Amino acid sequence: xxxxxxxxxxxxxxxxxxxxxxxxxxxxxxxxxxxxxxxxxxxxxxxxxxxxxxxxxxxxxxxxxxxxxxxxxxxxxxxxxxxxxxxxxxxxxxxxxxxxxxxxxxxxxxxxxxxxxxxxxxxxxxxxxxxxxxxxxxxxxxxxxxxxxxxxxxxxxxxxxxxxxxxxxxxxxxxxxxxxxxxxxxxxxxxxxxxxxxxx
Amino acid sequence: xxxxxxxxxxxxxxxxxxxxxxxxxxxxxxxxxxxxxxxxxxxxxxxxxxxxxxxxxxxxxxxxxxxxxxxxxxxxxxxxxxxxxxxxxxxxxxxxxxxxxxxxxxxxxxxxxxxxxxxxxxxxxxxxxxxxxxxxxxxxxxxxxxxxxxxxxxxxxxxxxxxxxxxxxxxxxxxxxxxxxxxxxxxxxxxxxxxxxxxx
Numbered sequence: 001x002x003x004x005x006x007x008x009x010x011x012x013x014x015x016x017x018x019x020x021x022x023x024x025x026x027x028x029x030x031x032x033x034x035x036x037x038x039x040x041x042x043x044x045x046x047x048x049x050x051x052x053x054x055x056x057x058x059x060x061x062x063x064x065x066x067x068x069x070x071x072x073x074x075x076x077x078x079x080x081x082x083x084x085x086x087x088x089x090x091x092x093x094x095x096x097x098x099x100x101x102x103x104x105x106x107x108x109x110x111x112x113x114x115x116x117x118x119x120x121x122x123x124x125x126x127x128x129x130x131x132x133x134x135x136x137x138x139x140x141x142x143x144x145x146x147x148x149x150x151x152x153x154x155x156x157x158x159x160x161x162x163x164x165x166x167x168x169x170x171x172x173x174x175x176x177x178x179x180x181x182x183x184x185x186x187x188x189x190x191x192x193x194x195x196x197x198x199x200x
Numbered sequence: 201x202x203x204x205x206x207x208x209x210x211x212x213x214x215x216x217x218x219x220x221x222x223x224x225x226x227x228x229x230x231x232x233x234x235x236x237x238x239x240x241x242x243x244x245x246x247x248x249x250x251x252x253x254x255x256x257x258x259x260x261x262x263x264x265x266x267x268x269x270x271x272x273x274x275x276x277x278x279x280x281x282x283x284x285x286x287x288x289x290x291x292x293x294x295x296x297x298x299x300x301x302x303x304x305x306x307x308x309x310x311x312x313x314x315x316x317x318x319x320x321x322x323x324x325x326x327x328x329x330x331x332x333x334x335x336x337x338x339x340x341x342x343x344x345x346x347x348x349x350x351x352x353x354x355x356x357x358x359x360x361x362x363x364x365x366x367x368x369x370x371x372x373x374x375x376x377x378x379x380x381x382x383x384x385x386x387x388x389x390x391x392x393x394x395x396x397x398x399x400x
Contacts, residue, residue, distance in 0.1 A: 035321050037237055110320070113373075117317050120310070120376050121235050130377045159390035163367050166387060170370030173313075176320050177330045187366060190359035194398060 020058050022048040027069035031111035036118035041065055067128045070115055073108045074136045081143060089149035093199070094192035096147045100165065101188055103140065104172030113176070140165060150199050160198055167191065220258050222248040227269035231311035236318035241265055267328045270315055273308045274336045281343060289349035293399070294392035296347045300365065301388055303340065304372030313376070340365060350399050360398055367391065 026048035030039045041062050045055035059065035081099050103109070119129035144161050145152060152158050171187065174180045226248035230239045241262050245255035259265035281299050303309070319329035344361050345352060352358050371387065374380045 033321075035317065038321075113317060116373070116376055117235065117313060121233075121238075126377060133377060156390045156393070159386045160394070162383065163387045163391045166370035166374060167363050167367040168370065169373050170366035170368065173316070173369050173373060174366060176316055177326060177333060183362065186359045187363045190356045191363045193356070194360070194394065198394060 016058075019048075019050055019054060021072075023050055023055055023058060023065065024069040024072040027065050028073045028107060028111045031066060031069070031114050032107040035114045036066075039066065039114075063125055063128055066115060067125075067132050070108070070112050071132055071136065073111070074139075077103055077108060078139055078143060081147075085147050088146055093148060093196050094189065096144075097164065097192040097195065098188050100140075100144055100147075101168045101171055101184065104168045105175050105184075109172045110176070113173070137165075148195065148199060157199065160195070164191070164195065216258075219248075219250055219254060221272075223250055223255055223258055223265065224269040224272040227265050228273045228307060228311045231266060231269070231314050232307040235314045236266075239266065239314075263325055263328055266315060267332050270308070270312050271332055271336065273311070274339075277303055277308060278339055278343060281347075285347050288346055293348060293396050294389065296344075297364065297392040297395065298388050300340075300344055300347075301368045301371055301384065304368045305375050305384075309372045310376070313373070337365075348395065348399060357399065360395070364391065364395065 023044060027039070027044045030044050030047055034043070039062075041055050041059065042052055044065060045052045048055070055065070059068060081103065084099055085096065115125075115129055116133070119125040141161065144150070144165060148161065150157050150161050152161075167187075171180070171184050175184065223244060227239070227244045230244050230247055234243070239262075241255050241259065242252055244265060245252045248255070255265070259268060281303065284299055285296065315325075315329055316333070319325040341361065344350070344365060348361065350357050350361050352361075367387075371380070371384050375384065
């Protein structure tokens, strides 16, 4: 009672944070590999090397765990893309378009896709994922506007950027079953050139 | 033996074709509503009002039924979009872009999405769906090129059209959890205007 010093509390908080992070990363990997049906708190706890009790302490429900996981990794990726262009509005629009499209490939997109599809069938999951998706979508839009130096006060610019992000999402879907990287590169090159004209 | 007249055979073939069609339509509806996990030959047979034996006569395996179903409905929709523009290359590019985007909303897209996501996890399903997806994708591209009067001999045109179809696919995905129709209309208007400049 009141006898725990700050020095003793800090490492405990660090451990707790590290456990949480391991669970979130394991949850995204699990969802990407096994889909929603194969992803339970127990499976993720084992993968993360955490007891089931500890996992449930951090995330009381399966929905809590997986929505938090997709949000966490989406934030990590948002930070990573901003870090790629530390000067903000970059001169090279092709590099920005390419980096935006990359947000929609890889394990995070696969995990998010599994979560979306599951949410479309499950009433319990749908409102959580809808809200998460709106939040992540807004942040991705903000990043795109900043890095492309798009002037949203000009009519049509907002929709141009939205369409670009829809295209990025569609390219992610096209990459689900086969490696679509070569075709994707060509589409990115062409549309980055078109955007350069439109946004100039 | 040999005593069946043409007149007697024809109605039997018609009945068989009608049964097959009912099964295919029920399969897409089932996949769209319940996902891959909830979609079996037995569930579809019941929905179509066909005996399980008759269903298995037409489609020996679950994979046969559902890939045939998505292909059948995709063909129906391809025919429908061509019928919308009987003169081929239409003057109104916005109407064409809108019709192309519509291919990726509604029950067929939901069904196909469930099939893709299931195929990404199941080795038995993946090659079938990959091949189907390539075939349907080629046909959709051909329709887009024709109706947009896009000259693919010009550098970049092929990728412009591909990017447009990727955008349409991404818009379909954005419509999965919420009704995205209002935003989609604005994006379609803007991108149709961009295409009008680019393809002119």
